[in-house]
Amino acid sequence: MTVPKTEADTYDRRSLHERIAADLREEIMSGDLAPGAKLPSTTQLTARFAASNATVQKALQLLKDERLVIGRAGAAVTVREHRQRTVRPASYSAPAKNGEPYRWLTEAEKQGGRARSELLEVTEATPPADVAEALELAEGGTALLRRQVLFIDDEPVELVQSYYPLAIVRGTAMMERRKIKGGTPTLLAALGHPPRLSVDRVSARVPTQEQYAALRLPSSLPVLRTLRVVYSDGERPIEATVMTKAGHLYELQYEFTPE
Secondary structure, eight states, X not given: OOOOOOHHHHOOOSOHHHHXXXXXXXXXXXXXXXXXXXXXXXXXXXXXXXXXXXXXXXXHHHHHHTTSEEOOTTSOOEEOOOOOEEEOGGGSSSOOOTTOOOHHHHHHHHTSSOEEEEEEEEEEEOOOHHHHHHTTOOTTOOEEEEEEEEEETTEEEEEEEEEEOHHHHTTSGGGSSSOOTTOHHHHHHHTTOOOOEEEEEEEEEOOOHHHHHHTXXXXXXXXXXXXXXXXXXXXXXXXXXXXXXXXXXXXXXXXXXXX
């Protein structure tokens, strides 16, 4: 028997200014409000959303904090140049060529801006359950964790936590707290573990306290969490990475040919 939905089941429990910001954000991100376009006036927005002037101003402030719009009280609010970047994961998963920097850096800079990484931690750690399962670790097993933040124009855009089986990295440069020339995929390939297959699992999540602080999020926007598992010869897992991206700054593009 189908149970009819009640008003409580469908009611949007967010505050009104958050709902207004969400609708305007969607129009900006989808291109209905293009860069340089003026947002409807406060009078128009108060009528459209049946909201007070103060509530509309709070909504606009959220969009300003996210750097989606620019403007000041009493003046027109204008859409900024879109900051969302389209990421093609397949383009930076392979090892860098000899002498080249980490592939993420080169791919990010192709879209403009200065890209850099900051290594936060290198330690042995017990991974989250999904990472441990992906790496086929025994219960309570540990792995090498390399944690870093990626920046574009000094803005943190991605928190990266990469885990590696100790059996293949112990005694190598990956155990040291320093950057690896060309990135860890290059070193893994040199150690005889070339990447053969990468599998991504992407989900949208509410940011944790650590993610919120590391990415300096302007509000409780969702983040994109990617669990990437890299396999080498014999389908051996050699890396499992949790990549947390600021949701308002990224979209992912996957390209494939239907069989």
